[in-house]
Amino acid sequence: MTTSHKVTSVHIAGACRGRLGILGLEERRNREKERRRETILKAARRDFMKKGFKAVTVDAIAQRAQLSKGAIYLYFKSKEEIYAQVLIRDIEKFHDHVADIFHGGDSASEVLTRFARIYTDFFLNERELFRILMAFMVQPNPLNISEQINDHIIRNTNKTIGIIERIFQYGIEKGEFPGCRNIRQCRNALWGLLNGIIALHLFTGREETREERIRSTISGGLDVFLRGLTTNQETDSKS
Amino acid sequence: MTTSHKVTSVHIAGACRGRLGILGLEERRNREKERRRETILKAARRDFMKKGFKAVTVDAIAQRAQLSKGAIYLYFKSKEEIYAQVLIRDIEKFHDHVADIFHGGDSASEVLTRFARIYTDFFLNERELFRILMAFMVQPNPLNISEQINDHIIRNTNKTIGIIERIFQYGIEKGEFPGCRNIRQCRNALWGLLNGIIALHLFTGREETREERIRSTISGGLDVFLRGLTTNQETDSKS
DNA sequence: GTCACTTTATGACTAGTGGTCAATTCGTAC
DNA sequence: GTACGAATTGACCACTAGTCATAAAGTGAC
Numbered sequence: 001m002t003t004s005h006k007v008t009s010v011h012i013a014g015a016c017r018g019r020l021g022i023l024g025l026e027e028r029r030n031r032e033k034e035r036r037r038e039t040i041l042k043a044a045r046r047d048f049m050k051k052g053f054k055a056v057t058v059d060a061i062a063q064r065a066q067l068s069k070g071a072i073y074l075y076f077k078s079k080e081e082i083y084a085q086v087l088i089r090d091i092e093k094f095h096d097h098v099a100d101i102f103h104g105g106d107s108a109s110e111v112l113t114r115f116a117r118i119y120t121d122f123f124l125n126e127r128e129l130f131r132i133l134m135a136f137m138v139q140p141n142p143l144n145i146s147e148q149i150n151d152h153i154i155r156n157t158n159k160t161i162g163i164i165e166r167i168f169q170y171g172i173e174k175g176e177f178p179g180c181r182n183i184r185q186c187r188n189a190l191w192g193l194l195n196g197i198i199a200l201h202l203f204t205g206r207e208e209t210r211e212e213r214i215r216s217t218i219s220g221g222l223d224v225f226l227r228g229l230t231t232n233q234e235t236d237s238k239s
Numbered sequence: 240m241t242t243s244h245k246v247t248s249v250h251i252a253g254a255c256r257g258r259l260g261i262l263g264l265e266e267r268r269n270r271e272k273e274r275r276r277e278t279i280l281k282a283a284r285r286d287f288m289k290k291g292f293k294a295v296t297v298d299a300i301a302q303r304a305q306l307s308k309g310a311i312y313l314y315f316k317s318k319e320e321i322y323a324q325v326l327i328r329d330i331e332k333f334h335d336h337v338a339d340i341f342h343g344g345d346s347a348s349e350v351l352t353r354f355a356r357i358y359t360d361f362f363l364n365e366r367e368l369f370r371i372l373m374a375f376m377v378q379p380n381p382l383n384i385s386e387q388i389n390d391h392i393i394r395n396t397n398k399t400i401g402i403i404e405r406i407f408q409y410g411i412e413k414g415e416f417p418g419c420r421n422i423r424q425c426r427n428a429l430w431g432l433l434n435g436i437i438a439l440h441l442f443t444g445r446e447e448t449r450e451e452r453i454r455s456t457i458s459g460g461l462d463v464f465l466r467g468l469t470t471n472q473e474t475d476s477k478s
Numbered sequence: 479g480t481c482a483c484t485t486t487a488t489g490a491c492t493a494g495t496g497g498t499c500a501a502t503t504c505g506t507a508c
Numbered sequence: 509g510t511a512c513g514a515a516t517t518g519a520c521c522a523c524t525a526g527t528c529a530t531a532a533a534g535t536g537a538c
Contacts, residue, residue, distance in 0.1 A: 029485080057524060068488045070527080079525065131377045137442040138373040139291075154443065179466055182459050189432060189460025192439050196431025199438075203376040204393065213427075220421050221428025227418050228467030268514080297496060307517045309498075318496065 037075050037085075040065045045086045049128045053083055053135075080143040084153060087136065090129050091156045094122050098163055108171030109226050112190070115167060116222050119194055124211055127202065133157075134199055161191055171229065178232040186229070193221055276314050279304045284325045288367040292322055292374075316384070323384045323392060326375065329368050330395040333361050337402055347410030348465050351429070354406060355461050358433055363450055366441065373438055400430055410468065417471040425468070432460055 043064035047056040058079050062069045076082045097118050101111060123130040136143070136153065143150070165187045171177035180186045201214045282303035286295040297318050301308045315321045336357050340350060362369040375392065404426045410416035419425045440453045 033486095058526080059524080069525090070489070071487050073526065074486070134377040134438070135374055137438055138370045138377065157443070179463055181462070182455075185456045185459030186463060188436060188439055188456045189463065192435025192437075192456070192460065193428060193432045194435065195438065196433065196435030197428060198431075199373070199376055199434065200427055200431050204396070216421075217424045217427045217431075220424025221431065223420070224418055224425060224428065224467035225464055226467065227470050227472065228463035228465065231466050231470045231472060233466065233470060271515095296494085308496090309518070310516055312497065313515075 033075070036067075040067070040072060040075055040082065041085055041089065044082045045090075048083060048086055048132075052128075053080075053132070077146060078144045081145045081149060083132075084136075084143060084145045084149045087129065087132060088149065088152050088156065090126060091133070091153070091160075094119075095156075095159060097122055098160075101163065101167070102170070108167060108174055108176045109230065111167050111170065112164075112226065113222060115164065116194060116218055120198070120214060120218055123198055124214065130198060131202065134195065161187060164190055177229040179229040190225065193225065194218065197221060272314070275304075275306075279306070279311060279314055279321065280324055280328065283321045284329075287322060287325055287371070291367075292319075292371070320384045320388060322371075323375075323388045326368070326371060327388065327391050327395065329365065330372070330392070330399075334395075334398060336361055337399075340402065340406070341409070347406060347413055347415045348469065350406050350409065351403075351465065352461060354403065355433060355457055359437070359453060359457055362437055363453065369437060370441065373434065400426060403429055416468040418468040429464065432464065433457065436460060 040061065044056070044061045047060060047064065056079075058072055059069055061079075061082065062072050065072070072082075076085070098115060101115055101118070103111075106114075137157075165183060168177060168180055168183045168186050168190075172180055172183065177186075197217050198214055201210055201217065205213060279300065283295070283300045286299060286303065295318075297311055298308055300318075300321065301311050304311070311321075315324070337354060340354055340357070342350075345353075376396075404422060407416060407419055407422045407425050407429075411419055411422065416425075436456050437453055440449055440456065444452060
């Protein structure tokens with residue numbers, strides 16, 4: 001491999017040689033380790049997305065990654081941790097999509113509508129990811145994953161919710177959302193609205209019409225919600 | 240096999256007594272069977288609600304029901320079927336709570352608010368049921384349960400959604416919900432709103448504040464939604 | 479090259495699970 | 509008490525997550 005000649009070059013380096021040599025080695029080893037982790041994650045993702053968590057065996061992942069089962073456990077604590085890592089990487093992809101959600105001069109309604117569309121589009125293209133994330137949220141027993149990874153997933157979810165919050169902030173500052181009396185509540189309600197609608201439609205009805213139903217329900221629901229946000233009138237039952 | 244005993248029973252059938260006797264026996268056996276099923280479900284529910292699906296073993300259920308493992312499989316096709324049956328019975332309990340949701344003279348807003356409160360209360364008291372139902376909806380692989388039971392769960396979910404639909408219908412007929420342009424969309428959006436909010440809060444934050452956060456978010460979110468329903472003004476967002 | 483040492487990899491193995499089935503017990507009718 | 513089908517048992521099977529003693533590969537000093 002590239003290993004031998006690199007070691008040689010460090011070898012000539014003089015006084016600091018030994019120390020640098022060790023650091024260089026460790027560095028390379030870490031890179032190698034990272035590369036292996038990537039390989040395993042890539043192999044795992046393919047199967048997880050196709051078959052779901054339970055139906056994928058660690059042996060299968062190992063085989064696809066061209067490693068033994070034991071080796072898998074050198075890089076990950078558990079099957080669930082592999083799964084969680086796959087999720088993390090995918091969630092992060094979402095944030096690329098909404099990074100530039102604020103266009104100058106747009107109304108808050110437009111931004112919120114755009115966010116909803118991006119959110120919907122993303123999860124329509126990554127349906128299994130949606131299922132998995134919801135399942136993760138709703139797990140009765142904490143997954144056997146490191147605190148670190150658990151925190152990471154939660155932090156990413158919060159990041160998404162934070163984007164929604166900024167949109168509401170913007171709408172309130174512009175005086176466009178007088179109907180939003182409490183940002184936290186509105187933010188969580190909207191997030192719930194989006195996820196709840198997607199979840200419902202993943203479960204019910206025929207596949208052929210699913211995408212259309214999700215889009216139209218989100219569009220219709222958001223419409224009502226926006227009307228509530230942009231109106232200041234009291235909710236009054238009589239008319 | 241079946242031939243012989245049938246012959247026997249016919250053999251005795253000359254007297255009415257024998258025939259009635261056999262029918263009475265079968266009837267009693269069916270009752271016994273039903274009682275056993277109940278026993279198993281009750282035993283299973285306790286553990287499922289406490290530990291979730293995976294962490295409960297069939298052996299444990301058997302032990303609690305004072306039966307052998309083999310016997311369990313005389314009454315249920317699989318562990319998942321037991322689980323599903325437990326769900327069904329609990330979902331049906333919910334419908335008792337909303338059976339008399341329509342009080343004469345109430346506004347649609349009031350009815351919808353009441354529904355939301357009942358829904359929230361029910362699942363705050365049955366959090367594990369909520370988790371389980373969401374997990375069921377979001378399962379990547381269909382559970383190994385009979386079509387019949389799967390249909391039953393879906394039918395019950397639809398029944399709940401049907402109640403929401405009736406409320407919207409009522410609001411539109413009363414002219415109270417001019418903001419509801421499409422019943423199906425509004426109905427699904429509201430259902431998504433409720434579930435999404437509950438799910439989000441089951442996942443995030445500290446336990447001590449959870450109930451309060453769920454209630455206030457649903458209250459706030461419903462407030463905005465209702466304002467959108469009762470208002471007829473156009474939303475100024477472009478799409 | 480070779481030796482000592484460290485890191486990485488292996489796969490047989492363990493433990494624990496859902497589900498099965500031949501053997502056994504039980505209930506009933508005569 | 510005997511015949512017989514239905515109910516019940518628990519040893520057993522198949523499968524899989526995770527472990528660990530052992531082996532292989534990598535590394536550096538001489």
